[in-house]
Amino acid sequence: MKELITNSPLFGLAVTILSYALGMRISRKTGKAIFNPLLIAEILIIAVLLLFDIPFSAYNKGGAVINMFLGPVTALLSYSIYRERKLVRQHIISILAGTAAGSIASIIAILLLSSLIGIDTVLASSLVPKSVTTPIAIAISETLGGVRSLTVTALLLTGVAGNILAPLMIKIFRVKNRVAQGVAIGTASHVVGTSKALELGEDIGAISSIALSFSGIITAIIAALFL
Amino acid sequence: MRILLQLSFLFIVTLLGEAVSYMLPFTFPGTLIAMFILLILLGAGAVKTEQLQESADFFSKYMALFFVPAGVEIVENLEILRTSWIPLVSISIISLFITFLAAAKAVEFSEWLISRRAK
Structure with a gap:
């Protein structure tokens, strides 16, 4: 039965x-x-x-x-980028600079910490995409030979921590610029963090949601080229 | 009918992305290529945002539902989680701070450069 x-x-x-x-x-x-x-x-x-x-x-x-359905969900990320194209065009240089710096810092930090602590490569590969938006992270984890369920676990943890800690990080790192706040939240803690960004302000939320797509793309490109 | 057409369209775009990914000499996720294809179609005006609105609203409202099975797969790896949860948690939190700091400071620096050039 x-x-x-x-x-x-x-x-x-x-x-x-x-x-x-x-x-x-x-x-x-x-x-x-x-x-x-x-x-x-x-x-x-x-x-x-x-x-x-x-x-x-x-x-x-x-x-x-x-x-x-992850396919259509990922494809539709470009729908939100396109809909916010005015905002993207207005801040394109800052968004690119922030998401690139954040993505590179994230990958280097994870690889360095992984080799420092001495965890195995499968676990390290699973952690590499853990800051980016889930559909892209799952795809990157699979191409790197990671375990996608570990990626999702780390990703959830990062998102929830980012959501809770975003106001604190803005304070201790003295981030006054609102574009910088939005880009940092979206790059570091994807869509779960973005919901906190929306609470801080609609403009910060919109920038954050753009940043999470950009950092996903940049991380995927870095992973394809160098890892 | 509209929604059915939107769904078929999205699946065809995804399939196209997978096909392109398969032909590439390096590994790059097909779902991301599908994303670029859709962005190009939107940018070129071949597809209008209104034509995708219903599906886009639905998928963005319930987006996380589609991540559930990939996450549940952790039951297959409970042993890794049990032995490695300390590095997993510490690496996730430390790198969160580093990523946030790098992104925020890069934006502030670029905004500062732009404002200086404008003067």
């Missing part, structure tokens, strides 16, 4: 969508960054899989269907 249910792709589809809906509801009710819908959905699904001893391969029959 159990196999009959879990071996259908419908199981993975249903459990994923239901958990995410629950996650969105909890997130909206509490309004706290730590109650991220993606994080809640993952914990719920993993709990179900472990509790009922369901293998990931069974879950992933449905999961893979949802995963297919």
Whole structure:
């Protein structure tokens, strides 16, 4: 009976969508960054899989269907860049400078820290794209030979930490310029951080959402050329 | 009907991106090439933003849903997580600060250069 249910792709589809809906509801009710819908959905699904001893391969029959939509989701990032083209054109040099500096610093920091601590290369490769937007990060992790689920875990952690710590980092690094605040938040902590940027100001949020696409592209190019 | 056409269009663009990625001499994600293709189509005016609006709104509202399966895969790697969570957490947090600082200061520097040249 159990196999009959879990071996259908419908199981993975249903459990994923239901958990995410629950996650969105909890997130909206509490309004706290730590109650991220993606994080809640993952914990719920993993709990179900472990509790009922369901293998990931069974879950992933449905999961893979949802995963297919990463393509359109990534492609549509250019929709938001294009819609904000006035803002992009206005600050293009600063956005390019900031996202390039941030992406390069991020990759160097991760590789240096990884070799310092002495973790294995698979884990290091999984961490390299952890600051960029999720669909791009998953793609980069796969091309680098990383484990994409580790990338998503590090990415969630970075995003939630970035969301919570953004006001503190603005203060201790004395970042007064609003464009700089937006670019830094988007580059360092992708879309989860961007939701905090939107709270700080609509202009900062818009810049942040542009920066997260740019840093994703730059990181992918660096990964393709040098790693 | 509109939404069906938008979805088909987006899947075709993604497929095209994958095809181009396959033909490249180096490894570069096909989904990102699909993103460039769409940007070119929008920039050239071949596709209007209004023609994609419904799908774009839907995917941006529920974007994180599509990341769930990739994240759940961690159950296959719980052992790595158990043995390496300390480096994973510390590297993630330290590099967050470094990335933030580098990006912010680079923007401030470039804005300063621009304002100086304008004078």
